[in-house]
Amino acid sequence: MIQLKEVQFSYPGDSFKLSIPRLDIGRSEKLAITGPSGCGKTTLLNLISGISRPGSGRIILEDIELSELSEQDIKDLRLVKMGLIFQQFELLDYLSVLDNVMLPFRINPILNLDDDIKERAFSVISSMGLGDKLKRYPAKLSQGERQRVSVARALVTKPEVLICDEPTANLDPVNRDRILDIIDSYCDETKTTLIMVTHDQEILQRFHRIINILDYSNYKDKNELNG
Numbered sequence: 001m002i003q004l005k006e007v008q009f010s011y012p013g014d015s016f017k018l019s020i021p022r023l024d025i026g027r028s029e030k031l032a033i034t035g036p037s038g039c040g041k042t043t044l045l046n047l048i049s050g051i052s053r054p055g056s057g058r059i060i061l062e063d064i065e066l067s068e069l070s071e072q073d074i075k076d077l078r079l080v081k082m083g084l085i086f087q088q089f090e091l092l093d094y095l096s097v098l099d100n101v102m103l104p105f106r107i108n109p110i111l112n113l114d115d116d117i118k119e120r121a122f123s124v125i126s127s128m129g130l131g132d133k134l135k136r137y138p139a140k141l142s143q144g145e146r147q148r149v150s151v152a153r154a155l156v157t158k159p160e161v162l163i164c165d166e167p168t169a170n171l172d173p174v175n176r177d178r179i180l181d182i183i184d185s186y187c188d189e190t191k192t193t194l195i196m197v198t199h200d201q202e203i204l205q206r207f208h209r210i211i212n213i214l215d216y217s218n219y220k221d222k223n224e225l226n227g
């Protein structure tokens, strides 16, 4: 479903270089990305989601070459096909729980804002156990509740790929497991592809495949990684 071929990336004025000779991520695969701090995990997620563009190489989502898309087309593609969940939740403080979850529909005219959407947002929020907090603002939510809102916002558009950057790093084990159970069930039921950066060894058994970015710097044979 997602392919990276001979991808090279560096930041202007920085010595860091990310090199991914080959990475194939299958439909409905659950992939964990690990590696020490600064090795390029977030950078890889940014490349896959089209937030950053590689210096060279190809990134293909289904049959779409990301390099051939304009910035606007990549944004649209991200909104329609991808759900993003971050460590810091990234909620807007001045919007209620319901409005935060409806945000993807408000910022992109491609996604129609109709009554069904409001129903869907309500139903996703309720399934996270937050049905009684629709009008509450993020400042008055617990950390676990905030992350459940950001998961609801990522799932409300029915993404085909869920991209998560350490989504449970700021949560206690109970909230962590609750969030991961929600993500797992959603991906199982909808055959959604899951790509998650994590440092947490305790959750790795949830994934089909675990890659360590450091392995790519010693890359020799793609079959060693993908076989």
Ligand SMILES: Nc1ncnc2c1ncn2[C@@H]1O[C@H](COP(=O)(O)OP(=O)(O)OP(=O)(O)O)[C@@H](O)[C@H]1O
Binding pocket: 011, 012, 014, 016, 035, 036, 037, 038, 039, 040, 041, 042, 043, 044
């Ligand atoms: N905007 C930027 N400009 C220049 N260098 C950057 C930028 N963002 C990240 N870097 C550098 O690129 C490298 C990879 O960063 P990245 O955030 O991808 O690492 P990471 O593996 O996700 O780290 P962590 O586990 O600490 O979050 C780091 O050395 C970082 O300092």
